[in-house]
Amino acid sequence: MIRTQSLLKMPIEQLRKMHVDFKLCGGNALLDVPHTLLGYIIALLYDESPTAPEAAPNAWENLINQLNMHHLLPLLYWKIKHASKHSRPPATVFDKLRFAFMFNVHRLIKAESQLEEIANAFNREKVRLLVMKGPAMAWTVYPDPAVRFFSDLDLLVHPERFVQARAILARLGYKCRVNRFDIFQDSLCNEEFAPPLDKRAYLSIDLHWIAHVFYGNRRRVETETLFRNARNVQIGNVKTEMMHPVDALIYASHHMIMNHCNEIRLNWIYEIAQLARSLEVPSEWLELQQKSISWGACLAVEKALKMSQVWTGMVLPDQFADFTRWPSSHLAETTAMADTLQRRYENPVVAAKLYFANVTDAESLLKVLIKLIFPTQEYMRHYYPNANGRHFFAYFRRWGIWAVNGMRWLLKQ
Numbered sequence: 001m002i003r004t005q006s007l008l009k010m011p012i013e014q015l016r017k018m019h020v021d022f023k024l025c026g027g028n029a030l031l032d033v034p035h036t037l038l039g040y041i042i043a044l045l046y047d048e049s050p051t052a053p054e055a056a057p058n059a060w061e062n063l064i065n066q067l068n069m070h071h072l073l074p075l076l077y078w079k080i081k082h083a084s085k086h087s088r089p090p091a092t093v094f095d096k097l098r099f100a101f102m103f104n105v106h107r108l109i110k111a112e113s114q115l116e117e118i119a120n121a122f123n124r125e126k127v128r129l130l131v132m133k134g135p136a137m138a139w140t141v142y143p144d145p146a147v148r149f150f151s152d153l154d155l156l157v158h159p160e161r162f163v164q165a166r167a168i169l170a171r172l173g174y175k176c177r178v179n180r181f182d183i184f185q186d187s188l189c190n191e192e193f194a195p196p197l198d199k200r201a202y203l204s205i206d207l208h209w210i211a212h213v214f215y216g217n218r219r220r221v222e223t224e225t226l227f228r229n230a231r232n233v234q235i236g237n238v239k240t241e242m243m244h245p246v247d248a249l250i251y252a253s254h255h256m257i258m259n260h261c262n263e264i265r266l267n268w269i270y271e272i273a274q275l276a277r278s279l280e281v282p283s284e285w286l287e288l289q290q291k292s293i294s295w296g297a298c299l300a301v302e303k304a305l306k307m308s309q310v311w312t313g314m315v316l317p318d319q320f321a322d323f324t325r326w327p328s329s330h331l332a333e334t335t336a337m338a339d340t341l342q343r344r345y346e347n348p349v350v351a352a353k354l355y356f357a358n359v360t361d362a363e364s365l366l367k368v369l370i371k372l373i374f375p376t377q378e379y380m381r382h383y384y385p386n387a388n389g390r391h392f393f394a395y396f397r398r399w400g401i402w403a404v405n406g407m408r409w410l411l412k413q
Helices: 005-018 035-045 057-069 073-081 091-124 134-138 159-171 223-228 245-259 266-278 283-294 298-312 331-345 348-355 362-373 377-383 391-412
Strands: 152-156 190-194 204-208 231-235 238-242
Touching: 005 035, 005 298, 035 057, 035 073, 035 298, 057 073, 057 091, 073 091, 091 134, 091 152, 091 159, 091 231, 091 238, 134 152, 134 231, 134 238, 134 266, 152 223, 159 204, 245 266, 245 283, 245 298, 245 331, 266 298, 283 298, 298 331, 377 391
Parallel strands: 152 204
Antiparallel strands: 190 204, 231 238
16 A cells, blocks of 8 residues: 555644654654655555655755664665565665665674673573663564664663672673662662773673663562563574563653653654564553553553554554553652653752652662762763863862753743
């Protein structure tokens, strides 16, 4: 079926309304490209074979630049390549899509080799490892693993094995950018590791002790729950574990809606649609409903699924298509969602409320406050690299930024 411009008008208007609060990366600039081009992209995401529209070279160039921010070029190349010939854009545009795909193939090969090395090292020390996104998603819910863009590797270990896991990565040559686990384990969820100097093509590592923090409502998904539900996955030559699709969908929805409400990318929306399509009816959809409410992620899942419906044409099973019949969200979750949207406006009270939501005792709160006000020199070197050793002055810069943000917020009231 070839989607016509008149048929595309309705979803484009829906998208404009949908992204008033939850903006796309680039400040919704993608919605301002000519409707014929945007409709062409939507039709491809709907798995249709649209005729490539006539457009000026600079319009195509702008479209490619916008889609590159959404990490969507490898996927679009694959879809166009497998569509009818009349769907192909101008040769120069198609060449850029092909280059993005081939670059991603190279990145995937490197990531698989890197992950095999890490998984083998963890297995030798009997540390259980779960691959959260990246290659795990690429090999399970995408039509071809090379179409899934990823810039790092997200790995999860049990909190009680985190220090050991950090040491394993250190022996492999990875350098922890900032040690956050010892102080911020109640308010953050991961540490970042730079790849070995002799393996610059490797991706950086995000090592998690919990998958994510449910800001504002004191709800945390215990790591053991995710490991208990984990599924085996073959990634290249290595067999490891990944999240159950229900858990992965909730995580992806929360990450997109709550962590990145002002910079949503289409590759995230597409992945959520693919995860939803993989769920069994009705068992895993019922599980999704139950976990969404118990984990405090009902609103995030609902908004993510609605975006996936409009952008990709994903169809919910009949008995789950009416969100008014889904369990109602808790008041704490509704408040957290409102606070998350306010965070865009640099409200310092809301930022603190979200940050400290899971710090439940006075001693831990005091430790976190002290480390926030007076971070270690290692922390300051990472986040203020231009300090050139004058970290004392960098502290004043840090506090000054807080003061300026606070004044901006007050002036807006």
